[in-house]
Amino acid sequence: MKVENRILSAIEGFIGEKFGEKVPEQALALQKTRKEFEGDFTLVVFPFVKLFRLSPEQTAAEIGNALLERVPEVGAVNVVKGFLNISLSGGFWAGFLGQEMNNEHFGFRPFDGSQPVVVEYSSPNTNKPLHLGHVRNNLLGFSVARILEASGKKVFKVNLVNDRGIHICKSMLAWMKYGHGETPETAGRKGDKLVGDFYVRFEKELRAQVAEITATTPLGEEDARKEAPLMAEAQELLVKWEQNDAETTAVWRKMNSWVYQGFDVTYKSLGVDFDKVYYESGTYILGKELVREGLEKGAFERRSDGSVWVTLSVDPLDEKLLLRSDGTSVYITQDLGTAQLRYDDFGAGKLIYVVGNEQNYHFDVLKKVLQKLEKPYANMVFHLSYGMVDLPEGKMKSREGTVVDADELIDEMIGTARSTTEELGKIQDFSESEKEELFQVLGMGALKYFILKVDPKKNMLFNPAESIDFNGNTGPFIQYTHARIRSILRMAGEELVEGISLNISPEKINIRERNLLRR
RNA sequence: GGUUCCGUAGCUCAGCUGGAUAGAGCAACAGCCUUCUAAGCUGUGGGUCCCAGGUUCGAAUCCUGGCGGAAUCACCA
Numbered sequence: 348m349k350v351e352n353r354i355l356s357a358i359e360g361f362i363g364e365k366f367g368e369k370v371p372e373q374a375l376a377l378q379k380t381r382k383e384f385e386g387d388f389t390l391v392v393f394p395f396v397k398l399f400r401l402s403p404e405q406t407a408a409e410i411g412n413a414l415l416e417r418v419p420e421v422g423a424v425n426v427v428k429g430f431l432n433i434s435l436s437g438g439f440w441a442g443f444l445g446q447e448m449n450n451e452h453f454g455f456r457p458f459d460g461s462q463p464v465v466v467e468y469s470s471p472n473t474n475k476p477l478h479l480g481h482v483r484n485n486l487l488g489f490s491v492a493r494i495l496e497a498s499g500k501k502v503f504k505v506n507l508v509n510d511r512g513i514h515i516c517k518s519m520l521a522w523m524k525y526g527h528g529e530t531p532e533t534a535g536r537k538g539d540k541l542v543g544d545f546y547v548r549f550e551k552e553l554r555a556q557v558a559e560i561t562a563t564t565p566l567g568e569e570d571a572r573k574e575a576p577l578m579a580e581a582q583e584l585l586v587k588w589e590q591n592d593a594e595t596t597a598v599w600r601k602m603n604s605w606v607y608q609g610f611d612v613t614y615k616s617l618g619v620d621f622d623k624v625y626y627e628s629g630t631y632i633l634g635k636e637l638v639r640e641g642l643e644k645g646a647f648e649r650r651s652d653g654s655v656w657v658t659l660s661v662d663p664l665d666e667k668l669l670l671r672s673d674g675t676s677v678y679i680t681q682d683l684g685t686a687q688l689r690y691d692d693f694g695a696g697k698l699i700y701v702v703g704n705e706q707n708y709h710f711d712v713l714k715k716v717l718q719k720l721e722k723p724y725a726n727m728v729f730h731l732s733y734g735m736v737d738l739p740e741g742k743m744k745s746r747e748g749t750v751v752d753a754d755e756l757i758d759e760m761i762g763t764a765r766s767t768t769e770e771l772g773k774i775q776d777f778s779e780s781e782k783e784e785l786f787q788v789l790g791m792g793a794l795k796y797f798i799l800k801v802d803p804k805k806n807m808l809f810n811p812a813e814s815i816d817f818n819g820n821t822g823p824f825i826q827y828t829h830a831r832i833r834s835i836l837r838m839a840g841e842e843l844v845e846g847i848s849l850n851i852s853p854e855k856i857n858i859r860e861r862n863l864l865r866r
Numbered sequence: 867g868g869u870u871c872c873g874u875a876g877c878u879c880a881g882c883u884g885g886a887u888a889g890a891g892c893a894a895c896a897g898c899c900u901u902c903u904a905a906g907c908u909g910u911g912g913g914u915c916c917c918a919g920g921u922u923c924g925a926a927u928c929c930u931g932g933c934g935g936a937a938u939c940a941c942c943a
Contacts (some may be wrong), residue, residue, distance in 0.1 A: 378885090383886090383889095393885070393923070429886080512943065514942095652941090654941060663868070668940085672941065675941085677940090677941070678942075703937090704937060706938085706943095707937075708937090709943095732870095734871080734872080734936085767905075771905070773903080789905085801880095804872080805879090806872075807879085808878065808879095810878085813878095816891080817905055818892085818905060818906090819890080819905090820890055820891040821891080823905055824905065827903080828906095831902090838902075
């Protein structure tokens with residue numbers, strides 16, 4: 348039984364004996380003592396005041412005395428207004444430390460036997476490299492998976508790669524027209540970067556065409572984009588792709604493989620991985636089956652032009668397209684399919700989607716449509732929505748070249764770790780590989796903590812001009828604290844080995860560590 | 867316009883299942899390296915918790931209504 352529960356049941360027992368009354372569940376709760384006060388746990392006594400017919404201070408004192416008598420682990424109590432602060436004894440903490448210091452599973456719960464959780468995250472497009480927004484996504488997804496695992500869940504991490512559609516055709520077209528057979532090897536460029544370059548090249552050439560059209564015809568920019576020859580060529584390429592044209596799919600396969608090689612490097616730097624990778628090109632047809640099922644059930648309706656719709660609400664009228672009039676699928680169609688797939692593949696009990704908050708509405712719709720289909724996994728869908736990473740000037744915009752590239756950011760962080768560490772000069776006796784590992788751990792620790800410390804649902808600000816800090820409330824600070832604590836534990840361990848009781852005398856710990864222990 | 871989310875110190879953010887004097891880091895200032903490790907510690911200054919009502923013994927926290935910002939409302943993904 349945890350010591351908190353022993354304290355609570357002692358309070359319950361004391362009040363029961365004294366007044367013959369049961370304490371309301373809600374009032375019977377301990378909170379952590381705020382660090383400006385002395386103590387480990389705090390009981391708020393206001394709810395008990397009426398019962399005792401005493402002032403809050405006197406009530407707290409009575410309960411405190413009872414605890415001192417009844418619970419041996421309680422070492423001291425103090426009362427501030429209506430708050431009873433309880434300090435556990437040094438003996439309790441020494442025992443706790445002795446028991447837990449060699450527990451490798453400290454903080455981890457064993458598997459609870461529940462159905463697995465499937466966490467989807469990352470979900471990149473294959474036409475450009477990963478940027479800071481993806482970094483937030485990847486770190487959130489990976490962390491949530493780790494946290495769930497630590498809490499006793501079986502977790503499967505999955506990635507859904509958006510590898511088809513007009514965007515990848517644009518990169519392909521630019522490579523075919525202007526690439527001269529270039530490859531990552533011949534260009535000496537990371538695969539995803541190279542493909543991204545061609546995507547940018549396409550946009551550049553397209554803009555030139557658009558400029559010419561708007562200068563020589565009365566068309567506006569939006570119409571000019573649709574009229575531009577390059578756009579028509581990209582559309583043609585998409586049609587060819589969908590018809591499984593051999594040459595087109597060969598280029599598609601080749602360029603995607605470059606991108607995946609590039610992504611793998613970035614994922615490795617970020618320290619994230621996946622149990623299974625889905626490709627939209629392989630799953631988008633599945634959703635159509637569910638649409639057909641919905642039509643049969645009468646949950647959806649087909650219009651005269653052949654398109655399929657679902658009505659989510661009547662007032663206000665909210666209708667969503669599920670299948671185009673030409674029978675091709677839209678975004679949500681494939682998400683219907685992938686939900687089913689995950690449920691089948693893993694026997695999932697929960698489906699978590701780490702996706703930006705711009706898709707809040709999309710996931711509301713997805714859930715409602717699955718409910719209409721009466722799917723058992725409809726209510727398993729949880730959208731872990733997160734906010735944008737903004738720059739001081741506002742949103743990241745690829746057109747303005749303000750996108751913060753993931754690889755460059757990672758390199759910069761590790762570089763900063765290197766220069767800062769070398770300046771401090773504590774690593775003379777480190778080997779080269781130890782040094783590199785240290786820089787990696789420090790730089791990535793700083794980046795990860797910087798991103799993860801912000802509430803996911805909030806937009807967050809990243810200022811590229813001020814590099815991510817290594818001092819203060821940062822990852823390296825926590826790493827430093829960890830190192831200090833390990834050092835203290837080593838000391839405690841030595842005393843244990845010598846057969847001396849586990850009692851670290853205050854004189855042996857300097858003031859800095861004592862402060863550290865209070866945290 | 868509808869819907870969802872956000873609004874806390876000069877800046878970046880905690881705190882939000884109601885509880886103490888609203889915290890941390892950065893920035894500014896003043897101190898601390900013969901003790902195990904100063905990527906640290908101690909102290910000073912800095913707040914209409916967007917505004918107004920309501921519920922409550924008690925509201926940054928819950929409810930209602932405003933104001934400001936973001937996202938979204940495609941036969942795009």
